Amino acid sequence: MRVISINVNGVHNAIEQGLFDWLQTQHADVICLQDTRASAYEMEAPEVQLHGYYCYACDAESPEQGGVAIYTRLQPKAIIFSLGFESSDRYGRYIQADFDKVSIASVLMPSGRGSDAELNQKFKFMDDFGRYLDKQRRKRRDYIYCMSTYIAHNKLDVKHWRDCQQEIGFSSPERAWMESIFGEMAYIDALREVSREGDLFSWWADSEQAELLNLGWRFDYQVLSQGLRRTVRSAKLSRQPRFSQHAPLSVDYDWVLSV
Structure with missing residues (x-):
């Protein structure tokens, strides 16, 4: 099973940049935007459909910001659009497709970078979603959360980390939240399950110089429940071609999707 996830910064712009042409060549079973x-x-x-895939989407109250989607070759047993708390549901931050024994979700966290209000919104979502993840790990099924978190987890995940410790996206409270997910809750970071290399980034500022020097951050993850740990076969962040500020994350699993 191949799962691809990408923060598109606007699906229409990403399509214009060639995203769907690229995706059609990647043979993914599930794609999370x-x-x-x-x-x-x-x-x-029609222009937002992918040939051979079912498309499911969740939007925000203000559709010009937020929104998530899942494309899947296999029609799921169920689709979940709501988590039951405002910090997610009002802003279209979550959608989940349920298959036999596994659920795959597309998750968009607030960046927190625009203003104090946006940062507070990010911390509110972290609190709400953290409690949700803590409950879900006790369920008798496995989960893949394709998450655009706008948080770099550790030193390997940001260029020149010493200079970034006070920046939003690498602050102590944000990193502690990520550590609670991969530590106390024992979720799995799919990329780090197969690679401990540095300079594996998924986001770059809108600047040619930043891209050429690889001044990036790893903001995008596939987060797994413990039962999927040994199924990860490979994981790749594709710097080129570029469809948005974010790189696609492709993960291959030793798993056959079924309903």
């Missing part, structure tokens, strides 16, 4: 910036109605349009 974050930050679609499109209404659920827009996501039903």
Whole structure:
């Protein structure tokens, strides 16, 4: 099973940059998009469909920001659009497809970078979603959370980390939250399960110099429940071609998707 996830910074712009042409060559079973910036109605349009895939989308109250989507070759048993708390549901931050024994979700966290209000919104989502993840790990099924977190977990995940310790996205409270997920809750970071290399980044600022010097951050993850730990076969962040500020994360699992 291959799962690809990417924060598209607007699905229409990403399509113009060639995202769907690229995806059609990747043979993914499930594709998770974050930050679609499109209404659920827009996501039903022919130009936003991928040949051979079912498309499911969740939008925000203000569709120009937020929104997540899942494309899947196999029709799922169920789709979940709501987590039951405002910090997610109002902003279209979560969608989940349920298959036999495994659920795959697309998750968009607030960046927290625009203002104090946005940072507070990020911490609120972290509290709410952290409690949700803590409950889910006790369920008798496995989960893949394709998450665009806007948080670099550790030193390997940001260039020149010493200079970034006070920046949003690498602050102590944010990193502690990530550590609680991979530590106390024992979720698995799919990429780090197969690679401890540095300079594996998924986000770069809108600057040619930043990209050429690989001044990046790893903000994008596939987070797994413990039962999937030994199924990870390979994981790759694709710097080129570029479709948004974020790189696609492709993970291959020793798993056959079924309903």
